[in-house]
Amino acid sequence: xxxxxxxxxxxxxxxxxxxxxxxxxxxxxVDPNLMENIGKxxxxxxxxxGVTKVVxxxxxxxxxxxxxxxxxxxxxxxxxxSTSKILEDNISQTxxxxxxxxTEYQLTLNKKYINRNDRxxxxxxxxxxxxxxxxxxxxIEAQGAEVVxxxxxxxxxxxxxxxxxxxxxxxxxxxxxxxxLSDGHIEFLED
Ligand code: G4P
Numbered sequence: 001x002x003x004x005x006x007x008x009x010x011x012x013x014x015x016x017x018x019x020x021x022x023x024x025x026x027x028x029x030v031d032p033n034l035m036e037n038i039g040k041x042x043x044x045x046x047x048x049x050g051v052t053k054v055v056x057x058x059x060x061x062x063x064x065x066x067x068x069x070x071x072x073x074x075x076x077x078x079x080x081x082s083t084s085k086i087l088e089d090n091i092s093q094t095x096x097x098x099x100x101x102x103t104e105y106q107l108t109l110n111k112k113y114i115n116r117n118d119r120x121x122x123x124x125x126x127x128x129x130x131x132x133x134x135x136x137x138x139x140i141e142a143q144g145a146e147v148v149x150x151x152x153x154x155x156x157x158x159x160x161x162x163x164x165x166x167x168x169x170x171x172x173x174x175x176x177x178x179x180x181l182s183d184g185h186i187e188f189l190e191d
Pocket of ligand 1: 059
């Protein structure tokens with residue numbers, strides 16, 4: 001998506017060879033106009049897939065997901081990151097390890113909001129190793145629902161997430177694919 005790539009080049013910062021800072025328009029401050037256009041773009045790309053729910057992971061996935069769900073006229077379900085196991089009938093959890101942040105958490109779904117008839121589009125801000133997306137897929141499929149695709153704002157294509165998801169048969173749509181972040185330069189993979 002050209003608008004997102006241009007914004008990354010203008011306001012993003014390659015913190016080191018592995019981390020891209022996008023605080024001013026995605027993580028700490030959100031640009032709603034950009035998020036609205038991202039939502040419309042995902043809605044167009046997945047228009048023929050019969051999506052019934054958008055699912056995201058708190059917190060930075062929420063803004064683009066709200067606009068995606070609005071553009072598709074479906075509800076948004078938010079997966080929470082819990083530090084502990086919750087023993088309740090309506091809760092489903094799976095452990096996710098974050099390589100980038102060196103943390104582990106229980107990705108948590110309120111089962112009331114996903115059922116076996118749902119066709120789910122997962123949206124998240126970053127794709128690194130794909131651990132969060134795969135955790136989301138485990139929770140959604142455990143409900144008997146189908147994951148029709150994974151929409152990502154920024155994919156770090158030098159990490160393994162895209163391959164891991166595609167190898168398992170999932171459609172991945174990344175709006176900006178970063179090839180390289182070394183020496184402070186941001187280089188994209190061509191579409
Ligand atoms: P993975 O799911 O693809 O394996 O990714 P990983 O666990 O490594 O990433 C964990 C967190 O780090 C996620 O945020 C993700 O958005 C963020 N992240 C990964 N790479 C980058 C990067 O290059 N730049 C920035 N800005 N963030 C990155 P999170 O813990 O879910 O936080 P948030 O959604 O609450 O912001």
